[in-house]
Amino acid sequence: MKVEEVNRCQIQEWYPKFKSVSIKTVIHQLPESFIQYLLDDSGPFLLPASVLNEDALPNRIHNPIEEEDFQVSEGSGDEAEDSPQPSFPELELKIKESIESLGGAVFPKLNWSAPKDSAWISTAGSLRCTSFSEIALLFRASDSLVHDLCHAYDSCQDKSSTRPHNFFLALHKWYPSLQPDMEFRCFIRDQKLIGISQREVTTFYPILLEKKNDLLSLILAFFNNYVRAKFESENYTFDVYITKDERVKIVDFNTWGAFTLSLLFAWDELERIYSEGNDVEFRIVEDRCAVRPGLKTAVPFDYLDTSEGSGWDQFLRSADEEFRQQFAEAGA
Template sequence: MKLSKAWPQFAETWIENWPDGLLSLSFPHIGIRLEEREVHALVALNGIGDHCIDRRREEDLYALEAKLDGAISHFPPGAFIRLGSRSPKDTVHGVITQCKAFDGRQAIRLLTSGSEIVAFDLRTARKASYQPWVFVRQWVDISPEMEFRCFMKNRHLIGVSQYFYQTSFPALDSQEIRNTIKALLDEFFTDFSKVSPLDNVIFDVALFLDKKPQVMLVEINPFHPLTQACLFSWNTSDFDGGFRFTQSESKPESFMDFFPLFK
């Protein structure tokens, strides 16, 4: 299936198209719809695939920088910067900063630091005559061992995997912690399955096990082999409804040796 034919379905997973019920399960944010000249300027400055767009100047982003300044000011500790589709975490700059920005100029730098993800998504949006969005999200420190990827098919939970599946975390060796995680995710899924715009979707969540345990939705992804399956495998379709954790004494096999299109 070519991406162009699947575009409407994939676009439903983007934050700007989430229904209110789904937004209520995630982090506070402010969305900014990009103008066409801003899309061209971002792609041009990003430098990847810029031959496909009209040449634009940095001055075309002055208004966007001001809007980003205003949005980020609502989140004094800094904000997570991403497109409605994905975040620019595939660059060295994105990894170092964790896609965190304190003003509009830093946010634009994140979006123009050579990201294949940003280039692909913005070019595809342009081809589809779709106006993409940039989102400024409340910054929240998430413990890597508390991120999970969940798989829903026909509104049934068919699998949950540790998100950072190539790393073992001693804290997750505790059966008590695992039982707590399973119980929280089962409860969260009851709410998520009612408000998801899609019957089949892959969604990422973060858990916070403080005085008041909480599960927050990070993002949703297409239910498609281009989305990383983590500790499951698209090759064998082994989604068995289980919760999978990386064992400390073993290193899991990577099912995809290439950087997945959706992550």
């Protein structure tokens, strides 16, 4: 894999090309001072001072044990000077304007990743944000964003740096009605769509059995009409969401292999499908015995290491075998 392939999957790179068929998004370049704030783990957990007096935890039930990590002890005057509360007033005001323009609530992410592992800390228990303070809290509490900040090019043969020159904050418009059963990952090999997988593999959705053929036709037509000629990499994956009125929206692009999850496929299976010249293979969870347990972890869903021989690869293969045995016993 090359650095240019990873860079094409940054949202600030692909979104302008696919804006008309994607979720409405506003993107801001982040100052280096904010990046250093996210990376700084030398002192206490400090949230930025808000120039708008917005509280990142407005409705949280006070629990001294849970919240002690987010409070700064008074200490001496010298200690207070050593840990000044950070502030990013210009960035905060820009983000406030963007959130208002997007309807008052957003889903934030960096160049590649979202802070999925820190959703628990928000008052809503999700990545829904209505202020800069809430975004800063999610980002500062997230370990998964370390991939973007420090390890974006770890799988690249031609890497000369561990991080991009600039970081961007993408604010997706928040849609409360989005359903996880209508999100899918598409696998492209040599600019050919060879596989499609249900995105949320921890749940069985009966409706997918009914609509599978229609969904396949929608996604294949969308790829041919909107993606094939516009995305420059030969090998990659992209995620789509299908609305109630059957419009296809691009959610994200990811690299082929490396840290990207292959979901209901194995990477060697995808290579076989490509080499044999088979038609597009569309996989869904077809019964409750075939769900994939345990994938809701404290690392980003898109960047788990499931490469051949990894711990997750062995786990998933063992889970597959167990499910086959259970299915065979149930049939008997």
